[in-house]
Amino acid sequence: MTALRQRKGSKGKDPGLDAQNLRCDHAPEDALKPISAGTSWWTVLNVVSGSTVGVSLGLLCCVYVATLHENDLWFSNIKEVEREISFRTECGLYYSYYKQMLRAPSIQEGLYELINDNTTESKRTINILQRMNIYQEVLLSILYRILPIQDYLEPVYFYIYTVFALQAVYVLGLFLTSWMLSDSWLAGALTGVWYILNRVDTTRVEFTISLRENWSLPFFALQVAAITCYLRPQLRPLHQRVVLWLVFVCTLCFCLTWQFNQFILLVQALLIFTLDALDFLTAEQVTSLYLVQVVSLLCVWTLQFCNSMILGSLVLSFIVAVLFIKHFQTGLKTGSCVARVAKLALHACLVLTLTFIINYSAKRILQLRSDEHIFKFIKAKFGLGATRETGLGRGTGEGDDSTFTMRPDIAYNLLHTVFFGLLAFSTMRMKYLWTGHMCAFAAFGVCGKEVWALCLRVIHCNTTAKLRLIRYFVPIVVLAFLYYKFWPKLMEELSELREFYDPDTVELMTWISSKTPKRAVFAGSMQLLAGIKLCTGRVLTNHPHYEDQELRERTKQVYQVYAQQSAEEVYRLLRSVGADYVILEDSICYERRHSQGCRLRDLLDLANGHIMDGPGENDPDLVLAPHPRFCQAIKTGEPPYSTFFTRVFQNKTFHIYRLKKTKKKSKADSGV
Numbered sequence: 001m002t003a004l005r006q007r008k009g010s011k012g013k014d015p016g017l018d019a020q021n022l023r024c025d026h027a028p029e030d031a032l033k034p035i036s037a038g039t040s041w042w043t044v045l046n047v048v049s050g051s052t053v054g055v056s057l058g059l060l061c062c063v064y065v066a067t068l069h070e071n072d073l074w075f076s077n078i079k080e081v082e083r084e085i086s087f088r089t090e091c092g093l094y095y096s097y098y099k100q101m102l103r104a105p106s107i108q109e110g111l112y113e114l115i116n117d118n119t120t121e122s123k124r125t126i127n128i129l130q131r132m133n134i135y136q137e138v139l140l141s142i143l144y145r146i147l148p149i150q151d152y153l154e155p156v157y158f159y160i161y162t163v164f165a166l167q168a169v170y171v172l173g174l175f176l177t178s179w180m181l182s183d184s185w186l187a188g189a190l191t192g193v194w195y196i197l198n199r200v201d202t203t204r205v206e207f208t209i210s211l212r213e214n215w216s217l218p219f220f221a222l223q224v225a226a227i228t229c230y231l232r233p234q235l236r237p238l239h240q241r242v243v244l245w246l247v248f249v250c251t252l253c254f255c256l257t258w259q260f261n262q263f264i265l266l267v268q269a270l271l272i273f274t275l276d277a278l279d280f281l282t283a284e285q286v287t288s289l290y291l292v293q294v295v296s297l298l299c300v301w302t303l304q305f306c307n308s309m310i311l312g313s314l315v316l317s318f319i320v321a322v323l324f325i326k327h328f329q330t331g332l333k334t335g336s337c338v339a340r341v342a343k344l345a346l347h348a349c350l351v352l353t354l355t356f357i358i359n360y361s362a363k364r365i366l367q368l369r370s371d372e373h374i375f376k377f378i379k380a381k382f383g384l385g386a387t388r389e390t391g392l393g394r395g396t397g398e399g400d401d402s403t404f405t406m407r408p409d410i411a412y413n414l415l416h417t418v419f420f421g422l423l424a425f426s427t428m429r430m431k432y433l434w435t436g437h438m439c440a441f442a443a444f445g446v447c448g449k450e451v452w453a454l455c456l457r458v459i460h461c462n463t464t465a466k467l468r469l470i471r472y473f474v475p476i477v478v479l480a481f482l483y484y485k486f487w488p489k490l491m492e493e494l495s496e497l498r499e500f501y502d503p504d505t506v507e508l509m510t511w512i513s514s515k516t517p518k519r520a521v522f523a524g525s526m527q528l529l530a531g532i533k534l535c536t537g538r539v540l541t542n543h544p545h546y547e548d549q550e551l552r553e554r555t556k557q558v559y560q561v562y563a564q565q566s567a568e569e570v571y572r573l574l575r576s577v578g579a580d581y582v583i584l585e586d587s588i589c590y591e592r593r594h595s596q597g598c599r600l601r602d603l604l605d606l607a608n609g610h611i612m613d614g615p616g617e618n619d620p621d622l623v624l625a626p627h628p629r630f631c632q633a634i635k636t637g638e639p640p641y642s643t644f645f646t647r648v649f650q651n652k653t654f655h656i657y658r659l660k661k662t663k664k665k666s667k668a669d670s671g672v
Contacts, residue, residue, distance in 0.1 A: 050179060050188065053188065053189050053192075054175040054179070054188055054189075055168075057171055057172075057175060057188075057196075058168030058170075058172040058175070059168050060192075061170075061171045061196050062164050062165055062168040064196060064494075065164055065167055066160075066161070066164045068206040068494070069164075069206045069207070069209070071496060072206065072498050073086055073500040074497070074498065078499070078500050079506075081506055081510065082500050082506060083156055084509075084531070084534050084535045085502055085506065085509065085531055086500055087209065087531070087534060088531070089526070089530055090210070090211070090527075090543075090544035090545060091208055091530075092210070092533070093530035093533060093534070093544055093545060094137060094212070095137070095159065095210045095534055096530070096534040097137045098137040098140060098141050098159055099155070099534065100113065100114070101114070101141035101142075102141050102145070102155055107141075107142055110141065111138070114127075114129055114134075115127050115129060118539075119533070119539045120540055121543070121554075122577055123577065124550075127305055129303075129304060130306075130307050131307075131545065131548065133212055133256060133257055133304075135256055136256075136257050140158065140159060143158075163205060164205065166215065167203065167205055167218070169218040169219075169221075169222065170217060170218035170221050171191075171192050171195055171196075172221075172222075173225045174221050174437065174439060175188035175189075175191055175192055175440075176188065176225040176228075177228050177413065177440045178190070178191040178439075178440040178441070178443045180228050181409060181410060181413060181440075181444040182443070182444045182448040182449075182471075183449070184448075184471060186471075186472065186475040186476070186479075187443040187444055187447035187475065189475070190443040190446060190447065191439045193479060193482055194443065195436055195439045197482060197486050201431060202435045202436045202439065203432060204432070212257055212258040212259060212260075213258060213429075213432060215257040215258065216254045216255075216261070217432060217433065217436070219250050219251075219253040219254040219257065220254045220264070220433070221437075222246075223250035223251050223254055224413075224416065224437065226246040227289070227412060228412065228413060229243045229246075230289075231281070231285065231408040231412055232407070232408075232409050233407055233409075244288055244292065247289070247292050248292045248295065251265075251292055252296045252300070254296075255296050255300045256299075256300050256303065259545075261300070262297070262310065262313035262314065262315050263314075263315075264433065265293050265296075265315045266315035267419050268416075269290065269293060269318055271412070271415050271416060271419050273322060273351075274415055275408070275411060277348070278411070279333055280408045280412070285408075287323070290322065290323060293315065293319060294316065297313065297315070297316060298310075308366045308368050311368075312363045312368040314359055316362075317355045317356075317362065320358055321350075321352075321354035321355040321358055324354065325351050325354060326347075329343075332344060413437075413440075413441055414441070416441075417434070417437060417441045420434040421434050421438070443475075446475055446478060447471055447474075447475050452470050453467055504651050504652055504654060505531070505654075507651055508649070508653075508654050508656075509531070509532070509536060511649050511656075512532060512535075512536045512538060512656075513535070513536045517580075518537065518538070519538075519539060521540070521541060521577075521578045521580045521581070522538050522579065522581050522582070523541040523558045523561075523574050523579035523581070523582040524541075524582060524583035525559075525583075525588060526543055526544040526546075527544060529541070529542060529543055530544050532583075541574075541577045541578065541579050542554050554577055557573040557574075558574065558579075560630070561584060561630050562584075562588055562589055562600055562601045562630070563601065563604035563605060563630065564605060564608070564610050564627050564630070565608075565630050566626075566630075566640075567633075567641045567643070567645070568644070570630050571662075574659060575659065579659060580659060581648070581657065581658050581659070582645075582657050583654055583656050584634070584654070584656075584657070585653065585654060586654075586655075587653065588601070588631075589601070589631035589632060590632075595616075596614055596616035597612065601629065605625070608625070609621070609622055610623065610624070610625040611623065611624050611625070643662075644659065644662065645657040645659060646658045646660060
């Protein structure tokens, strides 16, 4: 495990609040209107001021996470191998392709090596561009090659600075969403500040740089901002078409950079379906948004060399079913209230039924099993399967400030908050989809007209002057409080200096690079092997990218080194995947951090039907294993382990064993 050592040593003018002269309630779409003699220069100043604040907050967030990354690892002063080791688990795998593209003799040869890769999975040639979402690494490597930056910027800095810069884009997307919802850029300012102060819950980019979500979520935030603009009342048709293209571009970038895009788009499609049922969206808006999703996924399918997982996605089946049923089932929103509810219930049942029929048929035709582990995880999460596998109304126009009306853009963001909030509570990794947007929606609640108008109406004080005063006064007070309360803590956090320290892993990587053949095949944990590919370029048996059925089965075979299996069986399994060396980690073999049933060795015992070791209850159908735990017994160096394995390296954390070449018995040797 990585240790971090402690290192020694180490406002501008407030926005205008004069309700009579300077208004902060103009939406960013004003920037789309041509400036004429009748256009208020205060409006222009407001747009410029808001845009400046948004960009500044984005840059502040970018600098903040970059500084944390540098302070935590002392990245600028550690060795190259230590920098690469800091890309943990799948982060190292993704970064290795960026490094591979840079080391290729040419761009064309680099692309060919990715399309015909035989080092990521031993005894298999795979298309990396088809299997993984690494177009961002390809694009960055090409840019680094052709831009005149090689003399003063190292490749690794070009990579990490790009990811950190995307955090600025993320904050800007949230800023624009909140600004458009509330008609006040003060809401955007509050959003950006909340996002930065809640960094632990909004992003983990500073220590998981290469994760796909750090590339995709900024585009998702921009997509939500574009959808919010698209759904704004009284948006001109030309502007609608322009914004719809922006929605498409952002959706495409989001889908291309994250393998879980289909599940996020499914939630968004369900959200659109709900808004349609509640009559918040026009038929044209619904169809347009669905088609944007479909076209984006099909473009990604094409760019990923016809990746069958996309065609078999649930979101595509759902959209096809919705559009098909919607075409033939007319008059859904006519008749009495009871009749409408009955029609919508029937409509929902028909859509869901047709969705599962289409999806089941597609997967049968395509023989698709790549994403089945996701659905097994969902079933286990809600206790639905075995766990042994590793009155809203449509607002029209502006309306009177004294009444509460729900605009389509507000309704979309409200349901977005609810739907993705449920997703966040079910899966920890998905909270980063929700918390950032929650900052934007909460800021809208503080700065928007709707909530305060309702409150003032209840106490019979609803006047335009009071509404403006409270909308501008409250966010200023909140921002002042946040500055007073959290700024010192922020500065204290930025003053903490540590250093990357992992000598055992450095020693391991150095030994492999210098003492083993370049085409040697290594078996071990998925997380460690990703780092081995990055640091040494050796061939792997398995890796952390799990969206492939055969790879999951192979990983299960390799992980038998931590199960209660015989030396002969483990040797046979490792040989079947072409392994020359196997790396055992004490942190896995003797794990004590988790309770019984949650450790890797326990999961393997359960899958093999063996009783788990250590204190705790076992299921009655489990039996005692006939063999000791392999990772422990092999350290004795006695037969039969010494017959098949030779230890060639060890330190306090890792043990490497070379698989011996065994001769096949002849008929004479067997007495036949």
